[in-house]
Amino acid sequence: MMKFKNILGILAISAVAMTTVSCSEDTMDRINKDNGHPSAEFVDAKFQLTDAIVSSVFTTNGGSFAWYVSSYTEQLFGCGNNQLRNAELRNANETAASATFNNEWDGTYLSLNNIQQMITKCESGANAGQADILGMAQILAAYDWGIMTDMFGNIPCSEAFKASAPKVDSQESIYENINNLLDAAIVNLGKAIDGKMKNAGSQDLLFNGNCSKWRGLAHALKARYLLHKAGRVDDKNTLYTQVLSETDAAIADGFDGALLDVFTGYGAGQTNSWSAYWASREYIASSKTVEDLLIERNDPREPLYNNNEFGTNTIGEPGNEEQAQSIEELNVPAWLDYGFENKQGSHMFSKSELYFIRAEVKTRLEQDAKADFETAVKASLEDYATSCGETFSNDEVAAYLSGVTATKFAANPLSEILVQKYIAQTRDEQLETFNDIRRCKYVDGSYPVTLTNPKNNSSIGNRLPLRLPYGSSDVLSNPNVKEAFGSGNDAGMYIFTENVWWAGGSR
Incomplete structure (x- = not known):
């Protein structure tokens, strides 16, 4: 009997001990769980949408890629202590270095990983059936992949986020992926429109859940990427007709540009990446290449571009070594300062680009492009003015359009379309200008804006790049990227x- 009691006592003590341990482990599990920062699998896809939009506009389209490229296209002048001065002087040690664009390289791949998580959730996960969020995510993926391959050429894509050392895919195959993403997005957004879905709500900083405008953006992007491939097709007229059809569809969906205009960032006011960059470093200034085009046309945008409020009424001459060393000694576009203290939008895709694309392909198809040209220029005039807190009167706009249409456009429509697109995209769309320059040189051997930087073909090795170098994180960690980057x-x-x-190369 005594032994039995002892056994019962031992069992009771063990049970209590096990319960205590179990409770302790459960407690520790709860303590170690970060409820304030749940893992991605537990986050609703709509909340990831906000970050994906901001990153695509702020990091991928408006970071170092654009800052450096603005010097390469001569839409802005690079100056200051290092970075943009080196870009302006075409310093090969910086231009070709893997460290130069590593932050944006990493930032965009992080964004693409976030977007892929959204797609997976909406296809088969917690957000399955949310066709609106799925379509939006597919568009953002196509947008980010488009910028990455346009800037870098062949890049890791199909095995990204799946393999420890993903292979480097050809640009041609990445463009197929982009087209497939946009086609799928158009279908999904059609389902969302039919189903009156409103899953995004205020998390959609671009269109506030308007699926028709998102679908319009998909069509606009299809037009852009089809046009990029013009040099790679034999039947260009068929391609240009397809481009025009996509712009028709975008307009039918009510698309009139995608502008991120609700981002609170640097400083006390609302700003965009360009204004934040200028305010913190002052590495950019106005360029004589743009200034000459504006003066030649008696363009009302000239005083907004060549603003002397902070300079000494001096404009940057491309490649000028003395000026490239300076800070606060050159004129800067007025929107850089205005955007620092005020709400100012950043483009993902502008209304002017859509209509410049229409005007270009119509001209190449020998169709009347005057109306589209004027719509594009008018949209740019409004964008310049709004970005600087100014307005142009209806009479000013009408007079300018009448003058430039009767002279420059009448003399050579295609040339003036591309020049006006160059001026328009000086505001914050320089990446697409870089694409236009390379595309047109491959398609017909020319581009109407003459780049004058003497360092573009320097005998000491400084020169104009045809693309950007891979990011150092992958050059160091992925043998496939390292091989493509080269050594020594x-x-x-x-x-x-x-x-x-798409510009005639093989990588």
């Missing part, structure tokens, strides 16, 4: 000699 004295130097695929 040849590391990164391919950017000066090898065009991207």
